[in-house]
Amino acid sequence: MSAENILEALDPEQREVALSLDGPVCVLAGAGTGKTRAITHRIAYGVATGRLNPRHVLAVTFTAKAAAEMRSRLRDLGVPAVQARTFHAAALRQLRHFWPRVVGGPLPQLLPQKYPAVAEACSRLHLSVDRAALRDILSEIEWARVSMLTPESYPEAAARTRRPGVAGFESRSIARIMTSYEEVKRERSLLDFEDVLLHMVGFLAERPDVAREVREQYRHFVVDEYQDVSPLQHDLLRLWVGERRDLCVVGDAAQTIYTFAGARASYLLDFPREMRGATVIRLERNYRSTPQIVRLANTVLDGARGRTRETRLTLVSQRDDGPAPLIESYPDDLAEAQGVAERIHELLQEGRSAADVAVLFRTNAQSEAVEEALTGRGIGYLVRGGDRFFERQEVRRALLTLRAATAVESEDPSHTVRDTLGQLGWSAEPPAGTGAQRERWDSLNALVNLSDTVLARPGATLTDLVRELEERAEAQSAPTVDGVTLASVHAAKGLEWPVVFVIGASEGLMPISMAQTPAEVEEERRLFYVALTRAKDVLTVSWAAARTPGARSSRKPSRFLDGVIERPEPRSPQPRRSGRRGATLLDTCRVCGEMLAEPRDQRRGRHAGCPSPADPALLEGLRAWRRERSRENAAPAYTVLTDATLEAIAERDPSTDEQLLAVPGVGTAKRDRYGEDILAILARHRS
Template identity: 55%
Template sequence: MFTQTNSEPAAAHPDAILEALDPEQREVALALRGPVCVLAGAGTGKTRAITHRIAYGVRTGVYKPTSVLAVTFTARAAGEMRTRLRDLGVGGVQARTFHAAALRQLGYFWPRVVGGAPPRLLEHKASIIAEAARRIGVSVDRVAVRDLSSEVEWAKVTLVTSDDYERAAAARGREAPSGYDHQTVARLIAMYEDVKTERENLDFEDVLLMLADMLSSHKAVADEVRSQYRHFVVDEYQDVSPLQQFLLDQWLGGRDELCVVGDPSQTIYSFTGATPAHLLTFRRTYPHAQEIRLVRDYRSTPQVVGLANDVLRRAGRAGGAHQALELLAQRPPGPPVTFSVHDDDESEAKAIAARAGRLIAAGTRPSEIAVLYRTNAQSEAFEAALADAGIGYLVRGGARFFQRKEVRDAIVLLRGAARSADPTVPMPEIVRDVLSAAGWAEKPPAARGAARERWDATQALVALADDLAQAAPEDAPATLVTLVAELEERAAAQHAPTVEGVTLASLHAAKGLEWDAVFLAGMSEGLMPISLAETDDAVHEERRLLYVGITRAREHLELSYARSRNPGGRASRKRTRFLDGLWPEDERAARSGRGAGSAKGGARALLTGAHDMALFDALREWRLEVARETDKPAYTILTDATLAAVAEVRPGSVAELARINGIGPAKIDKYGETILGIVGTAPSGG
């Protein structure tokens, strides 16, 4: 079995770069001339493949480093790409987000083409949206401003003008924000542009649009950019919008030195204008393109990979108009995927917090655990449950790490200390001294809340200092100047250091991330798929969103839902349709040919204690795993009645086990030791 690590070889010889790759990744690295389309499943090492492709191209002299432009969608992904290229000994390659690359070029050419400094970049649309609404006589509140801002962004990234909006929205079945009609939104889009122009602002979409227009209408500018950048790499190509594709076309100028990487099964941002169409039709656009598929999953265990494949496979072609990639797990087997049902949201949150606590006690770092959910509003219950359990957490999508006051203040102090730091004192020791004066302590505060969040943030800086010191060679130890430079580079890329706490995040915010243990909460109809998903396309995207959530887990994966929202509420929720046939009760029913829950209910009725029932459930989970591995009906291994008897008697020896009906010598030879092990580790009711 081929294994891979995250370390990159600082290769002196080009062929050494290829040694770290599997056969398909090596094929990507050797495809130095475009057009190339890489279909890369989750966890298959796509970043490794494309960074090694760039490095190999530079090392063999096919590329000049400065002639390569690699674009992706998040600053974090771009920062990771730059770090990997640096570790491979390749500098000078531009790895940026679409917006960062476009803003840099627009700022360079604006004085020459337009004159003067570029207009001020608008960070948020809210104030201009509100003013535009006032001018056309439309009443708005904070929620309406947010929804209208999103609609303006959708129109701009899909290249829909105010004149075309009504027709385009109707043709695509797009609903206007609640309380407004398409005509009103069209008027607001037009007024938004007028107000923005009056205030001499550019929004983020303007940056791409104006640069693309500049390249298409000014030959000298286009020639200069195209002579600079001759080789293009686009990561996450399934998320490209029409506006981004328009800019990419201008960068290319009819050339085909392009390598795109993506996975249609991970298209989850169509509501923002992203579309997999460009990826799916790449071979039609470039008939001579080379297509390479990466399907070896190095991230997740076979159990996790199997569920991910099943979620898409059971949909047939319902996951989208494409053939989903079938992932092949490369890791050794791990624990089974677990499923649980709870009475209400509070109970679900408490159970997940307790399970996270057990994982932490067993050695899993809190930062390697994530709780993922469909909507941000779901985070509150998990924040409360984790706080009650004394477990630190980080809400992804909250305040950005480098925007936190305590982080900004700490960096100022470290920058000042770097000017006069004693070179004979180890850098981590200096960092601790400096941050101690700002309130940091070796041990976290006992209380949760803001005080603990501040400590977690500054502790992340201390941990980063330790990591840099450990990674530095003995003859060139890391200094405070090194740390400050690293922090400034990370701040520019919004690449935050790891905060030691359980991550709480929406499924959308989890894209591109991974953890050792993942809890997928709220797996019920109305949340997954979300109740707003009313069209087939929207439901397909929700299924892909679940697939993305599943593939975030490396080893431990638990899926759960609650029957009601509030304690004592009506148990009206149903499990998500996406797990039909995959939930253990469904599989047991299918294997036994009986109605779901009938045998289980009868066997459970024999048990009186909660611990006995917990042991019964543990035995059933083991039996299900054996059934999967041997492809036999579960009841042929041991019946529910036999498992219930084991849970009630709790045998402590082979002799005691042999006295239970349904367990003969053959069963004892095959399963006796395992059953006794499960009984021995189960909590006792005494």
Template identity: 55%
Template sequence: MSSTTVPSSEELLAALDDDQRAVAQHLTGPLCVLAGAGTGKTRAVTYRIAHGVRSGAYNPTAVLAVTFTARAAGEMRSRLRDLGVGGVQARTFHAAALRQLSYFWPAAIGGGLPRIQEHKAPLVAEASSRLGLTVDRVTIRDLAAEIEWAKVSLVTAEDYAVRAAAAGREEAAGQDRATIARLVELYEDVKTERGVIDFEDVLLLMVGILEEREDVAAEVRRQYRHFLVDEYQDVSPLQQRLLDLWLGERTELCVVGDVSQTIYSFTGATPRFLTDFPRRFPTAGVVRLARDYRSTPQVVSLANRVLERAGRHRSSAAVHLVAQRPSGPAVRFEAFDDDVAEAAGVAARIAALEKAGVARGEIAVLYRTNGQAEALEQALAQADIGYLVRGGERFFSRREVREAVVLLRGAARTMAGHPVPEAVRDVLAGAGWTPEPPAARGAVRERWESLQALVALADDLAATRGADLAGLVAELEERASAQHAPTISGVTLASLHAAKGLEWDAVFLVGVSEGLLPISFAETEEAVAEERRLLYVGITRAREHLMLSYARARTVGGRASRKPSRFLDGLWPEDDAGHRRSTPRRQRQDRAAELAESDPEGAALFERLRAWRAQVATATGKPPYTVLHDTTLAAVASARPKDLRQLGFLRGVGAAKLEAYGPAVLAIVRGEEVLVEPPGA
């Protein structure tokens, strides 16, 4: 949508599906949106805000939208600007609370706001030393996480032992609960002595001010009259307490969440605020968004089936996704001998996808633990495939990016009126950008990728908003403050937790085996259920191509002791690592039922292919499965290849079978009748 076109309320509503429209039209009173993955929740709520502003129901400056990440907040502000709506505050809980705390602190407390301690490690180390504990880096990390859990769960040192036991918390870093309780107390002492606060204190202090100063609470409530909270399933008790104080006795609250994507319980997040919302607000509207516009029917079907096997741990608030995209390629399942072979196999598949036209920036490899990344990095480097590890150095902290922003800021004063795409290229050429990527890998390539991301952002802003250089610089400065980085064109390596909220054309889920997913220390039923949801999150990141894999052994030549994840029992198509093989008839029934549910046309094609295969088997005297396996026929029925090259990408179609059966299979896909003649006829 161009910067000169401001849609009317009618145009906004007409651009939504029925369920999204129900969200956008519910402008007053409490509203709970149960939004499945890929169902357009951000579109629905941004259009709701825009419709509220257009219709006069909302003053944009009185709307506070709270998101889970700074990136999501930046995206929401960007979308609202594209809809011609400015002035809405879209921030994370911490960013919103810090803004208020900085404003009210001088009057409510006096003096300047204490410095925020970005990392707990030095404070935890000092508190541990006073307690006589011997700690290392890993121990400090685990103790810091437990302190954070206590604070966001509103658990004090005095009641830690009882509350931690009731919550089923494992003993952090091998320390008993009484020791942890004392550590929590000493941590606060150290913090006070150093005159600093941590990130949780930002929320706790703001809660305290709002509770004790009615005048401050009244001013905040006069400012903000309409609230939206995204990713509501991940809200902690501390965040909920702050939200309650923002609201007061009012009910102008819209919450959006998906219980099936609850993956941060270990940090103190809880889905109960989402599931209990209709009970807390009896007049609340409840809208389910189930139409999945992100993923193909093949990806959606697998995601649904993984959740369906959750049994009693599946919430009644869970959304069963309904695919809206055309059929795509079959989901791939691969087993490798060891981690090195798995990484090499993934790299080879990525290279094949690139040749087929999938951009590197639209490919991600996801894993359960960060330790799995090393083999993948080596394999991608050896294959000369550029990549970036999500969670590394922040984009706007990189030296080349900081230098480029300075150059662009100067150009905005001297090159006003120049076309933005050309001007940006001229400016960044002086910083080392070239139209073609360098052949070198490592730091040289990473520097180019950073500059190329700025070029791509400039092109996008010029096309969608008609932005000039000054507008580009303003956008970069806002993105820097929100850490909303532009897309970098490289394969993304990320943990499943870090991938939440993102999506790619092609996704590789590696290490999908017992001990990794679910992780070995997930011992309770609740912990295992969360691991299942983590797999669901990973699956639903994929738009079109999805491959799940695992390695039978960790090291080359090691004992093949690993088995596929229990979450894929009945879904993994191969008899591997001791898994029971279904009977051929049962396999056909399962595949036919899956296709019939997600792709009726594909199911009919599958049956035509099976009928042709039976004729070939009879004519040649071969068992049907030696012609083409059911797995391969299902892949053909799902992908509907248009030529031999596309057919050759499918699993089970080697060069010999491509030559022998390829033309006939393609003819059947086109709907033609194929006559099978006996050999020598």
């Protein structure tokens, strides 16, 4: 592309970024303002004008997916030679090159998973820890190392920064675990990802020949998401750059949500002081969200304090008007989950794709109720977070099995894929359960869907599919899944959806109850802001007055909604319902008359162990009708009504539309579509 064509694709502020090729540059880029476009076009413009040599440019970001996206855009702009990598990938490449010269011998093996090594470190100290405690200890070790702390300096730093006790252990015990963990790695000649960065910092600081060679190779640096840089990454970057001033950093202090992992927004905010004479450019034109959503997000930041308020960007939407965001309240968490699921069902009935919808929450524990509510309506979903797609055990096994299957020529590769993945737990229809079982099925089903796309190409073979999977695994480019996304706000960072539901917007969840200091509360505000700015067209924010049905309504809406709502009273818990227009909940079992304590039992109306009072003949009649409708719809039977819903209908024997609507899993869309048929079947059975 010509230099003129590159600039034509940019707005005035983005163009200023592209033209600023001399000296240090700090780009303050708000959510949805096109920062990746700005920095990739800056690199392309510099190459097109001869100001930058593409082989001397290093673009750094934080995730493999973001790096792959940047490489793709740079290729489209005609500059494929530019290196775009994560901090760890760039440092690892350099470490492999210099290790034989500086240390001697081959680079030690990288530790694929830290959990076993940390577990052994605890075992050597005779400390009993479960998986959850192990996760917390590992996170604390990672924070200490990216903060460049040793086991000796950790206790003092933990006290100074008011780090809470981890998994029931005080700071000196964590320091002992850190020491033991280092011994485990040293005995087995293993390195973890923090070691990669630490060793490169040491090589560059102590070996002038190494520093000279790196700086000769890379003369121009661009760093994305600079608000997430840790002290260790900052030191590495400064050693890469040396005395040069060819550094462009991009970030948004209002999206700093990883301080618990060592991120420091101060590096972004203090960049003009650190690099004297730096050009500062603000990107505030939002291309992602409607003006109504942007207005709500700006209002949330209006209440910020400290540096977040002083340095905030005020977004200006470039989109046409859309619907106003909804702020909804529910009597309890189950009602909230049912209400959200019912609204999603209505959106799907209106033609929305499930992949267009996301439900975001503060803690992973909030996911379960939403999973159950979606499952009850036959709506597919995927839970985002945890292991990355290609690092999941079922995906790794599937890739190994498919690779082995390429040894035998297949006349029908698509059948081979289904047969192979079927042996690993895939089936044509999703399982009835939720949680890990459903997540495994979603992973394997995503591979099946991707295989259909790849194998539809003329002449495509199983080998072609495996090759594409390997390339995607290297780039961490997970296949898309046609389901509603359920994700914590942290896992949703950097993503966007046309429709977003933010649940749990109450005190104790947003902000989380553990946020005690003003700084911690401000991070929670930024987290809420990130959640809101994931939405493109439709945004709903909701909160529940109580945790469980019938409990005291002690929750209040989040303080972050001050200025947005006038502190509405929660909906009356009478009559108690599991959704906005969903099913009534029962307190006593229909069969034995005893109290029902479990939410699932309350929705079912009886204990799980009590036999269903439904007439088997009626239940069979309903199933026969469902099979017929399933054939007419050319869709799986569960998409009409699930087994649990049919059973509830047979048990409750509703005779009116309103009574039918109160059955779990029915909802307005199902009632409008199937209600007449169902009530007719029930009436015939009664007569």
